[in-house]
Amino acid sequence: MSFRKIGLGLVAATLFAGTALPAFAQDSVYVPLFTYRTGPFAGSGIPIADGMHDYLQMLNERDGGIGGVKLVLEECETGYDTKKGVECYESVKGKNPVIVNPWSTGITLPLIPRASVDKIPILSMAYGLSASARGDIFPWVFNPPATYWDGMSMIIKYIGEKEGGLEKLKGKKIGFLHLDAAFGKEPIPLLQELAKQYGFEVALYPVAAQDMQNQSSQWLSVRRDRPDYMVMWGWGAMNGAAVKEAVRSGYPMDKFYSVWWPGEDDARAGGAGAKGFKMLNWHAVGTDYPALKDIQKHVVDKGLSKSPKDKVGELLYNRGIYNSLLIAEGIAQAQKLTGKKVVTGEDVRRGMENIKLDPARLKELGLEGFTDPMTLTCTDHNSHSAAFMQEWDGSKWVKISEPIKPMTEQVRAQLDAAAKDYADKNPGWPKRSERCDNQS
């Protein structure tokens, strides 16, 4: 037998092996995790992926899964690239996933119309399409715990309180440094609305995606305009670069606020000068929670995690845990509602609508005080939860405020307009026919 024949045989064998889909045991629930451990955003993607994986793996190790059913976890690498994300979705679709987390607004958007057809719920945690908070129009999409509009209104509210009341904002100038994409531009209408209402001035500093790491021109303008406050809506390398530039240009860091996406590494980029940098957040950092201790015990110490030990408990790692907490709750509620152990995507959609993370439940889960209570209903897929402000003290994040409630009235107006707009522009957008277990 020649080498060529052996080679051909090998190729044929692997092709055959490759086409046969891995068979899953009947008594398990398949949870695909879309992650990006490669590519330009990997810096943020790796801790998130580790957190998501480790929490669910911990449930498998400690409790044997959820409700006695093992979770089959599989990562699919998207590289934060829409093309690969859609490919991932197609490749997991056939294996009956109970929920997908695209972890990129670009990947979420093409999946939204498919969710109701494929009967697979989408969890886009605090990103994606803000309008999808309306459960009556988007029954298959969940984006808790807050939208970007909520986030913007909380920051303005916090600044207003510091000034001694929102009306004191009159005559002030607020700079808005944002990624020049749908994500960064989304809060602008609300910001301008609030500016009109409270009489402050808005200066926009867009950063194009291709020069995220080179913001010298924007910060030159900031130096010229001297805004009283700076608010940032950035992602990936943009956050770290902004902190660095702010420090370099001597902007007072205690007046620099950000939405919830920077991590420790972004703040560290500014060195000692970054002290005072503030951002919104809705969950704790650190490992002082029984569930996190269990992760360390059952997953990290056993070598089942890819995360370095000292990164466990960092901001974006815990963000991944929060994401998995929602997945696990969705599955647990679905089991409770249907009485089945092995649930499907349709069941988990119902389960997600019944999530109720009150203090008692959080304590039960070993996450008491990890996050503020949150409830999802059939109509409200977001909960518009309060977030708190935290400050960088030079080495770690410190919580500096009580939970700040969003300005519901203004946010609601934006939300309803956007949701109506989406449904109008897509004639034939299905009316909600999914059942509701949680009338509110």
Place this chain on the structure above:
Amino acid sequence: MLYREAGQFKTNYVADSAIFPLRQDRIGIGLIIVAAYALAFLGNDFLLQAVLIPFLVFSLASIGLNILTGYTGLLSLGTGAFMGVGAYACYKLMTAFPEVNVIVWILMSGFFSAAIGALFGLPSLRIKGFYLAVATLAAQFFLQWCFIRIPWLVNYNVSGALEAPLRTLFGIPIIGATATPQTRYLVVLTIVILLTWLASNLVHGRIGRMWIAIRDMDLAAELMGIRPLQTKLLAFAVSSYYCGVAGALLVFLWYGGAEYDVFNINQSFFILFMVIIGGLGSLIGSFFGAALIFILPIVLGIVLPAMLSPFGISVGADVIEHLRFMIVGALIIFFLIVEPHGLARLWQIGKQKLLVWPFPY
């Protein structure tokens, strides 16, 4: 043995200058088309939606760039943006005139892209080579800037993204979430076959010869009576037309909704690599290039874990991703060293060898 030209006599010029002078080639191409249509009924959703539809879309875009870069010798880095023009034009047209069949708008959207392409092709009369590449790079950045900054292009959607509303053909949904991969594939396949046939006629006819003459030596071509400006602009327009249609297909029949970022500079490079690997100045090369650059990584993603698992090595998705990059990169270098003229040239050599096989003398 089976593949030989002995006994096939040409009795007129038309037969002699046919694109497929060999009967076996004609049978072969017929079989490929039949097989391609058969796949719509035999393949599963993953194969159709995640492999074949994108492959066809990228092949069409490669044909577009090949007309410009391979046949006319004008290097362009604006492919992604020209695809974007097609997609945005198609979106505007199909939402403004929903009563007209969407296939018409997909084919029409290419003309908008062609007009923009011709406009950005104007500098090509004066500048060549890398300098032209820089000029088209300007098109890439300018158009991408427009996609972000002009909300009118997306009908003032808050998300700033293109969305695919439901559209039907003979009552069957072909665009929108309810369209099955099967119908989408059939639509894409038919459009790609028709446009490839058209391109093949263009490049083998008078216009194609003008392009090739300009590519090989523009001064000599001009002295022979070929007007460079019109010829180059025509190449830009036709090339952009193909890219535009490919862009519309990409957003509406593959993704079903997309952000501006899909049409970034990486997309332009992606297509350019397909053209170079596949073979400059070859239509079949465009298909080969798209297959190597797009399908190979997917196949590797499926095959690698299956190959490693028998040895007890289980690797994460990220390691597979890195392996994919390394293997595809190594293969690109390998092919460029072994055959600098691309996969199309390998195919041609293979066919020539086959003609004389098994008596190579």
